[in-house]
Amino acid sequence: MVFSHRVAALKPSAIREILKAPSDPETITLAAGNPSPDAFPAAEMAALAAEIFSTNPSGALQYGISEGYTPLRERTRKRVFEKYGAGRDADDLIITSGGQQVVELTAKTLINEGDTVICETPSFIGSLNALRSYGANLVGVPCNGAGMDADGLERALRDHPEAKLIYTIPTFQNPTGEVMPLSSRIRLLELAAQYGTVVLEDDPYRELRYGGEAIPPIKALDTDGRVIYAGSFSKIIAPGIRLGYALAQKELIAKMTAAKQVSDVHSNLFFQILVERYMAEYDIDAHIGKCRALYKIRRDTMDAALQKYMPDARWIVPEGGLFLWVKLPGGRDGTEFCRSAKEKKVMAVPGSAFLPDENGASDAIRLNFSLPTPKQIEIGVERLGSNL
Ligand SMILES: Cc1ncc(COP(=O)(O)O)c(C=O)c1O
Missing domain, CATH: 3.40.640.10 (Type I PLP-dependent aspartate aminotransferase-like (Major domain))
Incomplete structure (x- = not known):
């Protein structure tokens, strides 16, 4: 198939291979950008949905x-x-x-x-x-x-x-x-x-x-x-x-x-x-307040786990958002690190995935703390530490 110039550049990359769904259900993913399902106002939405469709x-x-x-x-x-x-x-x-x-x-x-x-x-x-x-x-x-x-x-x-x-x-x-x-x-x-x-x-x-x-x-x-x-x-x-x-x-x-x-x-x-x-x-600000409380605990859990299992890595603790950006020790290549981490049953996104220069390399990885539970964060970061 001859694709348009617009989409021809959007080729599947080596990174997408790394991020493909793991075959092993034991794998912990720190690679997503998803909010926690615990943060969805599902009960309120169910009530509103019923009301909208009936009225x-x-x-x-x-x-x-x-x-x-x-x-x-x-x-x-x-x-x-x-x-x-x-x-x-x-x-x-x-x-x-x-x-x-x-x-x-x-x-x-x-x-x-x-x-x-x-x-x-x-x-x-x-x-x-x-x-x-x-x-x-x-x-x-x-x-x-x-x-x-x-x-x-x-x-x-x-x-x-x-x-x-x-x-x-x-x-x-x-x-x-x-x-x-x-x-x-x-x-x-x-x-x-x-x-x-x-x-x-x-x-x-x-x-x-x-x-x-x-x-x-x-x-x-x-x-x-x-x-x-x-x-x-x-x-x-x-x-x-x-x-x-x-x-x-x-x-x-x-x-x-x-x-x-x-x-x-x-x-x-x-x-x-x-x-x-x-x-x-409903009070959306109160809802967002609950999301903040949930994610703050997970951010702090990830920070503590990094200090424990990857003390030689470098990161800043973000004041918000869903991610920690971690520089690997010794300038280790992020893509190679994430590939081998997947074999150790933990997934992270290599920093090179975020570069405007598609051929660039990065010694960083991105970790998500909103989707995994605190326990999964602890185990996931321990597995990343064992991959160093
Ligand atoms: C910086 C940034 N912009 C935009 C989006 C897209 O979000 P959505 O289309 O779900 O609103 C995301 C999602 O992760 C994001 O991180």
Whole structure:
């Protein structure tokens, strides 16, 4: 089969082989990005689902509009404004099929083949692949312990003044867990304005904070409509509902809506109604508080297990998010380490999976602490330690 240029680049990699479902049920996976099933508000959702289908089934089963279910759009917009300080009169919000679709629609709307997109290195593979599938030329700026390095960004923009987009995950970056401080957020916006570049701020982990003070999203500092904000319900309600949102200036949102119509007409209407009802009838902030408490214990368990079983590795304890980014001792190659770890019945993601440069190597691995139980975390990290 002769595939299009867009997808020909999306080849199955050696990493995907490592991450294939293990044949051994004893294998512990620290490789996922999944929330814990213990964090799903399943009972509340069951009650709401029954109510929706008994009172207004055709509302949930009929076609909807591409922008999304109006009450959910309005409620989300209000919450984002009140809690994060983001969103101005000149902005609009659409509901999308996960935060992933915001990245895809941004690429579809702004990127021509060969256009430069500046991103963090390492960065989230789902977004990198979405950008790659539209022919973006990815230019990575290293994370320096506090997100995208501002001096590195300035150099990248000087080298690529024509860059169309800066893609960043400033809060609990995936995979590093790093947080970009306010001063760097301001500088990033200044640089973007200087070079006329649009910014895509991907922010699915903002509310999963286990310590420290919240920092405003870049979108809250955006006075000239330069920032597209991608939000998600995946990590605070459930990923299977596939709901997220884009908040950006009206003209951009109108184009993204037209692009979305071509992609999937609209996001799942039943779940849009359900999430709106959930936010209206239950206390979502209390629910997120429970998720935080659950994940904080698991993060601390993983940190303690690493200190015990892998004391020569290096990591920072992230203040939020779902991942620990661990540098292996002695510069050991992450891909080779994860391959042999799988034989020891534990799975992790090699750092090379997150590199904009697909041929790059990494001495890091990404560990997830939200899905495994504390006991599985302890055993899993012990197995990783025995693989050193
Ligand atoms: C940084 C980042 N962006 C976007 C997504 C996509 O999330 P979703 O499409 O489920 O909202 C993820 C999921 O792990 C992520 O880590």
